[in-house]
Amino acid sequence: MSRYYVDKFLYEVDRDPALLAEYKSDPAALVGRWEHNEGRLLGISHTVETTSWLSFTDEERQTLIDHDYVGLFEMGVNCFLTLTIFIALYDDDFTRRSGPLSFQREYARKLAHWTGRSYPSEAL
C-alpha cells in the first residue's frame, strides 16, 4: 500500500483548480497520468527532481477513480484531506439539489457503520 501517495494525490489535486476539474470530469485519465507524472515530482514543490518509487496499488487506484471516499476512509487515508477534496467536488451540486450540508450529511451516513468503532489509523 502507499497511503502516503494517496494522501499526496488528494493534497495536490485539491490545491490546483485544473487538476480538480479534471478529477471531476475524467478521474480515470487524471489518476492514470498523475500517478506516473505529476505525482512523482519530489515533495510538493519540486519541478525537476523526481521520486522513483511511488505508485498506487490496484485497489488504491480504483478507489480514487471511483471517488469512493468510504473506501479511502477504510484504507486509513487522511480524513481531512479526503473531506476537503470531496467537498470541493460535490458540495455545490448537492447544495443546489438538497440544501446546505446535504453532501456532508450523506458522507457521514455512508460512514455510519464505523460509529463507536476504532477508525482505521491515518498514521503513515
Next chain:
Amino acid sequence: MAHLSAVLATTHHPFYLRATTAPPAERIPQADEWQRKVEAYRETLTAARPDILVMVGSDHFHQFFYDNYPAFLIGKQPVYDATFHNEEREFGLPRYVLQGHEELSGYLLQGLLDKDFDFSISHELKLDHSVVCPIITTRPEADLPVVPIYTNIFAAPMPSPRRFFQLGLALRDLIQQYPSDQRIAAVGTGHLSLELGGPRQFAETGPDPEFDRRAIDWLAGGNIDEILKNVTPEAMIAAGNATGGFLDFILMLGLAGAEPADYVDELDLFHTREMYMTWYPEGDPR
C-alpha cells in the same frame, strides 16, 4: 521586560465571517448570538492594549504536507500573506497581508532552542485560517505585527500533550523576559471535540459534548493535572477524529501559567461547541 498582557484561547470556526455577514434571508438563527459573543470576546483583547500578537495555530495541510511536516515551527519574516486558495473557495475567507516582528521571532526562536525545543523556522510562511479566524474575531483591524507559531496537530504521531504544555510554559517565560517594554498578547486557536471526514461529522451536536464540557471546565479552572491525566492521544481521537486540535489549547494553558481563566464563554453551535477564553497574567485590565 515585556508585558504578557493577555492570553486568548478560542476555537477557529471558519464560517463565522460568512454566517455573520450573510444577507438577512440567508442568516442562520444563531448568527446574532454568535456575533454578540465574538464581539464581547474581542473586547477582552482590546482591553489588554497589545502592541504585538504571538499567534499559535496549525497548518491544515495548506503549506505543509507529509513529505516534511514540522512538529513545531516559528515564522521569522517582515510580512506574512494569509489565506490559501481552498479557504477562499470553501469558507469565503478574505486574504490578509500582516506585518511580522522579526526581532521577537528571532528572540523566541533562540530562547526556545536554548530551552531544548528543537523548533523549525520558516522565512516564507503563509498563514491559514488557524490565524486568519482569530484575526477576524479578535483583531479585525489586522493592524498589529504578528509572530506565528505553528504546531503539528494533524500529521500523527504528534508531540505529547505534556510537550505542548511545556512549550506554553517556555513561551510564557520567554515573553515575560523579552527585553522591551512592549505589550504582547498570545492568541491561540484549536479544536474541542471535532469530527471531519468521519461518521460523526456535521451532526446535531459536536461528536462528544461530554468531552467538551469537561475540557472547558478544566481549561477554565487552569486544571492541567486533570487534562494531562485524561486527555491522551487516544482519548482525543475517541472524542472525534480531528480533536487533536485540543493540543493547542493545552499549549495556551501553559502560556496562561495554568491559572484559572479571567473570561470564559461558549456557544453550542449545533455540530460544534465554540469556546472563548482569556487570561490576564498581569491582572484584569477591564
